Amino acid sequence: MPVIGASDKTHLTNFSGDQHSWPLYLTIGNIRKDIRRTPKKPAWILVELIPCPPKGAKNTDDAGHSAFGTVLTPLRNLDITGPGLKWNCADGFQRRCYPLLAAWVGDYPEQVMIAQVSYGSCPMCEIPKGAPMGHSTCRTLDNPRDQHVYSELLDKIDIDVLHTLHVHPIRNQFWQFPLCNVYRLWQLDELHQLLLGLVKDLLHWLLKYLKARNVKDQFDNRFTSVPRYPGLQRFSKPFDSMKSSSWQRKEIQGMIRTLSVNCAPIVDCSKDDGKTVVETASDEMVMGAVRALCEFSLLVSQQNHSDLSLTALDDALKRFYKMEGAFRDQKMSKSAKAKVDEQLAIESHQL
Secondary structure (H helix, E strand, O other), X not given: OEEEEEEOOEEEEOOOOOEEEEEEEEEEOOOOHHHHOOOOOOOOEEEEEXXXXXXXXXXXXXXXXXXHHHHOHHHHOOOOOOOOEEEEOOOOOEEEEOOEEEXXXXXXXXXXXXXXXXXXXXXXXXXXXXXXXXOOOOOOOOOEOOHHHHHHHHHOOOHHHHHHOOEOOOOOHXXXXXXXXXXXXXXXXXXXXXXXXXXXXXXXXXXHHHHHOOOHHHHHHHHOOOOOOOOOOOOOXXXXXXXXXXXXXXXXXXXXXXXXXXXXXXXXXXXXOOOOHHHHHHHHHHHHHHHHHHHHHHHHOOOOOOHHHHHHHHHHHHHHHHHHHHHHHHHOOHHHHHHHHHHHHHHHHHO
16 A cells, blocks of 8 residues: 655744744555545545744754654554555455555655755755756766665765765664655656746746847737637736746646747747847757747646657657757856856956
8 A cells, every 4th residue: 555645844923933844744545646636635634743943953854854754653663574454445345455655745855854865966866966967868867876775884884975975874764664765755746846946947047038139028028918718827917027926836837838829939030130040049949948848848737648648748858958058048147157257258368
C-alpha cells in the first residue's frame, strides 16, 4: 500500500512573534488523483501540526526532520516479512496491507529538509551547485544520491566527503524506512516547479528581452487586449505591474494559452524590417523557446497520457533547452553581468 506524505511550512500570524507551523498530511496511493485533489473529498488526513522553533533558533530544519521521523515511526517499524496490518477496505472486506512510504509532496525547502542536503543543491542527484542544468540530452547525467553510500561514509566518519556532496553529516531517519529511498520520494510538482518556477521565470526573461528591443509596450498592449472568449483569461494590467502574489495556478495557465499568440507578431517579424542577422537569429530562438515551453505546459496539464503525448513532452522539453540560450543576458544577475563586462573590457584593452 503506497503511502504519500505532504508538508508545507505555514505562516500563522504576525501578532505573536511571527509564528509558523508544519502541517503533516498523509494519503494512500490507490485513490484516483482527481478525487485526491478535490477539496471536498477528505482524501488527505492531517496527521500532525508540528510547531516550529522560535525565530533565530538554530537547526530548525533538523528539528522538523526529527519530528516527522518520530510521527511516522509506525511506518518505519513495519516488518515487511511479517503478517502486515489488517485494514478495512471500502468494499467491506478486510485485507492485509503493508503501508510503505512511496512519495512526498512539497516545495523545494521541504525537499531539502527531508533529504537533509544543503540549500541550493539537488535533493536527487549530486550535480554541483551552480552547474548548468537541462534536458538529459544536453548534459551528462550526474550520479544519483545513494543513501547506502552516505551511511557508509558516516560509519567511517568521513565528514569532508559528505560536505563535498552537500549532505548533512547526520543519519537521516528516512533511511530506516523499509523499501524507501528518500532521494526518490519527490514527484513532479506542476505548480511550484513548472508554473510558478520555469514558466514565470521565462516571462520575466521575455519582458527583459522585449524591453531591450524596445517593443515591450507593444507586447503589453497585446497582453491586455485579449478578446473575450470562453476558456481565455483576460488581464487588465501588464504582467510586471501586477503583484507577484496574484500570480497563481489559474493566472499562469490562462497566460500560457495566449502567450505565443501575443508574442509571435512582435518577435516573428520579417527579415526586411531592418533587423540584423544576429537579431533575427536571436528572435527565432526566443520564439522557439516560448512556443516549446507553452506546448510542454499545456501537455502536462492533461488528465491522461499516452506514448504519443509523452513523446511530444520530451520533444518540447528538448526544443526549449536548445533555444533558451537566447535569454543568457536576461538570466544573468547584475553582479555576474558586471564581472563579464569587466572581463570583456580588460580583454579589449589588452588587444
